[in-house]
Amino acid sequence: MALSPLYKAIYEVVCCIPRGKVTTYGAIARYLGLSSARVVGWALNALKDSSTLYKVPAHRVVNRHGFLTGKHAFPTPTMMEELLKSEGVPVKDGKIQNFECYFWDPHSLRTKKEMIK
DSSP states (O other): OOOOHHHHHHHHHHTTSOTTOBEEHHHHHHHHTOSOSHHHHHHHHGGGGSGGGGTSOGGGEEOTTSBOTTGGGSSSTTHHHHHHHHTTOOEETTEETTHHHHBOOGGGSSSOOOOOO
């Protein structure tokens, strides 16, 4: 799969999300200076037809309220939830419980690379 520089930058940020933490489409967009969170969703959705899905922890990206809105992009409807739970992230009714305790802000990265060239 040939990656655009934008999608590559998005995937690089997603790969930085620590195990047991989640972030939002919007947080990634803000970190990269994008005007819309939707492009982050489009980039992650593009993984569903690729073996790259298993190298990019897309299950750690949720909407701003903690809902697992990207679950449709996984091979099974429950896979995203199962992956999160296996990392110790509590999920109930398709939503991260105590979301603020599990939220990871991309701005916590020590250095901000020039990811989009």
